[in-house]
Amino acid sequence: MERKNFLKIAGLVALMPALLLAACKAPVKQEAAAAQQQTYTCPMHPQIIQHAPATCPICGMDLVPFDKNNKEASLTLGESQVRLANITTMVVGAGGLSDFRQLNGRLAANPEKTMVVSSRVAGRIEMLYVKETGVKVNKGQPLYRIYSEQLNALQQEYLLAVAQVKHFPDDARFRQIEQAARQKLLLYDQQETQIDALVRSGKVSPYVTYAASASGIIAEVMTAEGQYVPEGGAIMRLEGYDQLWVEADIYPGEAAFIHVGQSVKVVVAGSEQDPQMMAIQFINPALQTSTQLLQIRGTVNNAGNRWQPGQQVNVLLPVKSSDDVISLPVDAVIRSGKGAHVWVETAPGKFEAREVTTGMENFDSVEISDGLDEGDKVVVTGAYLLYSEYILKKGADPV
Known part of the structure; x- marks a missing residue:
């Protein structure tokens, strides 16, 4: 046993x-079996990883396969894929870059282009040829018709002086009286053609039509038909919009960055693709009431009246600039929790993520202080699509 x-x-x-x-x-x-097992992830939520076809528990999209064992830190796309994704590149080089401080502003009518139409004589408004605001009028266009006994008397006086000169052509005194009477009519804004027509007809009329002495937009009508107006009484106000004021607010602490004559960039809301350069013409030395803000002002041309007073604008005030830096469009830089990176085309159709360090930045461009060299071919449009494609295929961040 x-x-x-x-x-x-x-x-x-x-x-x-x-x-x-x-x-x-x-x-x-x-x-080995686990390594060979197919893995699936969600295109919108790459943190979801499954080992069999399914749907995303977050958004419900179908999971797509990806190769978690592919450790190559680059993407290779065909020519058609590059065109479809609208991927474009640029060769980087050193250049200038400025940082801007954004000021809130608005467009306003330029008082130098504003004119008040007033009555040269006392009388009653018989007819207004323009009764609405916002209407464009041209120089020489009739604006109103007035009944004036004063003008009627001046016309009679002038016709009498013309008759005296006609009967006594050699009398210098009568010629002086005729010239003085004519000058009175001119001072009351009667045109030479109107005076000549009065002489030809020989008939006086208490009704006189006044025309616009300048072109502009009717901003305000201050009287009505049938209303009596005194000599010098305001009838309407014209504004010219071919040149507008730009008014912007600044804090007292920002005043050190601004001086009269300084050039700034003006971006009108709705016309972001057409910024205007403007020279600062005036800095208000006093704070606005109850706002604790200073106001700066300049003018911009407004060809074709495409902008209107009251529109919002952004005034970009340069506060810092560098002349020898590598800069990229803002959309070329992808930012994540691990930092910032860009995509560099290392060979035709082959794109590699490269970690970079950013510096000064404005609304359009960002400085690359480390990670790129002059001559690198960097993706400027479609970078985010490459980032998403990498996560989709690799299941991890590229950097």
């Missing part, structure tokens, strides 16, 4: 190496 137990123990000891070897090989086979 003891001999049989000894043989069993001896047999078990002999089998121990084989059992240990099989136990070691099993995890290796399991790891």
Whole structure:
């Protein structure tokens, strides 16, 4: 009996190496099988990873396969894929870059282009040819017709002086009286053609039509038909919009960055693609009431009246600039929790993510202080699509 137990123990000891070897090989086979197993992820939520086709528990999209074992830190796209993704590149080089401080502003009518139409004589407004605001009038266009006994008397006086000169052509005194009477009519804004027509007809009329002395937009009508107006009484106001004021607010602490004559960039709301350059013409030395703000002002040309007073604008005030930096469009830089990176085309159709350090930045461009060299070919449009494609295929951030 003891001999049989000894043989069993001896047999078990002999089998121990084989059992240990099989136990070691099993995890290796399991790891190899796991490595070969297909993995799936969500295009919108790459943190979702499954080992079988399914739907995303967050958004419900179908999961797509990706190769988690592909460790190559680049993407290779075909020519058609590049065109479809609208991927464009630029060769970077050193250049100038300015940082801007954004000021809120607005357009306003330029008082130098504003004219008040007033009555040269006392009388009653018989007819207004323009009764609405916002109407454009041209120089020489009739604006109103007035009944004036004063003008009627001046016309009679002038016709009498003309008759005296006609009967006594050699009398210098009568000629002086005629010239003085004519000058009175001119001072009351009667045109030469109107005076000549009065002489030809020989008939006076208490009704006189006045025309616009300048072109502009009717901003305000201050009287009505049938209303009596005194001499010098305001009838309407014209504004010219071919040149507008730009008014912007600044805090007292920002005044150190601004001086009269300084050039700034003006971006009108709705016309962001057409910024205007403007010279600062005036800085208000006093704070506005209850706002604790200063106001700066300049003028911009408004060809074709495409902008209107009251529109919002942004005034970009340069506060810092560098002349020898590498800069990229803002959209070329992808920012994530791990930092910032750009995509560099290392070969035709082959794109590689490169971590960069950013510096000064404005609304359009960003300085690259480290990570790029002059001559690198950097993706400027479609960078985010490359970033998404990399996460989709690799299942991880590129940097």
